[in-house]
Amino acid sequence: MIKSLNTFETLLSYSEENNLPIYKIMEEVESRAFDITVEEIRKKVKHNVDEMKNSIKNGLACREKSQSGLSGGDCAKLREKFKTTPALFGSLYEKISTYSLAVIEENARMGKIVACPTAGSCGIVSSVLVALSEELNLTEEDEINMLITAGAIGHIVSIKLAPAGAVGGCQAECGLASAMAAAACTCARKGTTKQIIHSATLALKNILGLTCDPVLGLVEVPCVKRNVFLATYSITASELAMAGIESKIAPDDVVDALVQTGQLMSPLLKETSQGGLAFTKSADNFKETIKF
Numbered sequence: 281m282i283k284s285l286n287t288f289e290t291l292l293s294y295s296e297e298n299n300l301p302i303y304k305i306m307e308e309v310e311s312r313a314f315d316i317t318v319e320e321i322r323k324k325v326k327h328n329v330d331e332m333k334n335s336i337k338n339g340l341a342c343r344e345k346s347q348s349g350l351s352g353g354d355c356a357k358l359r360e361k362f363k364t365t366p367a368l369f370g371s372l373y374e375k376i377s378t379y380s381l382a383v384i385e386e387n388a389r390m391g392k393i394v395a396c397p398t399a400g401s402c403g404i405v406s407s408v409l410v411a412l413s414e415e416l417n418l419t420e421e422d423e424i425n426m427l428i429t430a431g432a433i434g435h436i437v438s439i440k441l442a443p444a445g446a447v448g449g450c451q452a453e454c455g456l457a458s459a460m461a462a463a464a465c466t467c468a469r470k471g472t473t474k475q476i477i478h479s480a481t482l483a484l485k486n487i488l489g490l491t492c493d494p495v496l497g498l499v500e501v502p503c504v505k506r507n508v509f510l511a512t513y514s515i516t517a518s519e520l521a522m523a524g525i526e527s528k529i530a531p532d533d534v535v536d537a538l539v540q541t542g543q544l545m546s547p548l549l550k551e552t553s554q555g556g557l558a559f560t561k562s563a564d565n566f567k568e569t570i571k572f
């Protein structure tokens with residue numbers, strides 16, 4: 281039985297030595313940590329998958345703006361565009377991009393979403409999981425395995441760095457979400473444990489340094505569009521890993537680099553709205569027009 285799951289190295293060696301997929305190891309860890317059965321864990325995860333689907337459905341059906349007016353309506357615009365001009369990358373891309381917008385716009389309207397790992401990054405794992413399930417005709421069991429696998433990545437990274445823009449910048453929120461989504465994607469495609477870990481690692485290492493600079497402190501600009509970019513980006517990480525391409529920097533070292541980058545980042549760029557996009561003339565202009 282695995283004692284603790286603190287590193288990717290432990291995860292990989294335990295998986296290979298015992299011929300266990302990541303989701304089964306994570307179930308073991310969670311079951312012992314919270315003294316609940318695997319059935320109970322899977323039931324809770326299924327509930328979250330269902331809520332992800334609901335948030336996509338609700339987001340797709342709504343064209344309303346958020347209370348600030350800074351976001352909302354872009355999902356509808358993108359769907360209209362795809363009706364006449366399909367996406368260059370095909371139907372999976374269309375689904376991931378519209379679903380991620382649907383969910384993050386719902387969040388900005390104070391609708392119900394699954395924070396995965398955070399509310400500001402809620403569109404990333406949700407859209408990748410549901411779009412892939414639809415495109416690959418996955419089962420309910422597959423969906424649960426995907427989300428637990430994504431959770432294992434979030435679990436290991438979060439031990440060293442809290443998934444919060446205020447702590448590590450957006451690399452720790454949307455960046456981590458994209459790593460989790462890449463892992464879920466690679467899991468759905470029956471990648472090996474090594475490929476799953478490397479897909480997450482490739483996503484993380486290429487997003488290092490992403491700052492958190494929300495305009496007026498609202499999780500809308502740049503957060504809404506950032507969810508679309510990082511959801512689709514996670515597929516690239518999975519493609520590379522499925523081809524056997526690995527990160528030259530070891531996965532646990534990439535996590536250490538993420539932590540160090542977060543520490544070196546100026547507080548002005550960590551959710552204080554005092555730097556970056558939040559400190560531009562355009563952002564300042566919104567102060568005049570937005571009523572709270």
Ligand code: SF4
Binds near residue numbers: 445446451493506
């Ligand atoms: S910019 Fe900041 S508030 Fe917005 S999603 Fe990223 S971490 Fe969250």
